Amino acid sequence: MASGKSALLLNRVAYLRSLNKNVSVAMHAVSHRERMHAVSRAGPQEYALRFKGPSDLQHFIRNGEILAIDEIQDLGMSFSAAIGQILDRGFSIVAAGRDTDFRGETFPLMEWLALRAMECVSLSAVCTTCFSPALRSQRLIRGEPAHWDSPVHEQCLPFETYEPRCLDHHQIPGKPR
């Protein structure tokens, strides 16, 4: 969503590197499959290491290294144990992600992370229809609102896009009443 979260993440990576910290940038294999970069709409971008399973994540952490993960909501709760082990070993993770999926439901991993994070920064975008604060991500498939029953990870790129929307302009055909 156009909240500037990836820009903030890459800004934090640049700051840590200015302090001579060794930072790796990574994304899950399902995140933005069309891209090779953790990229912000504001401009900065960086090649991102790709991983599939929790054990892959462990390989990116070496002595003194900090792991920066973009779109961390895509990891899911199956990564919580690996993330916990990395933090218990004294390494740091900086991450950017969305709180809620296209249905407006919370990603459980984001709640889990928020309870453990030393610092949380909430960003918001504006609705593309009315410019009110956007609290939801509108998923569009070929320009049409995605159905409630569509999977959280769609398979129809590049026809899948997202727009920030307010509660009034967030549309989910098939949403249970």
Ligand SMILES: [Zn+2]
């Ligand atoms: Zn709106």
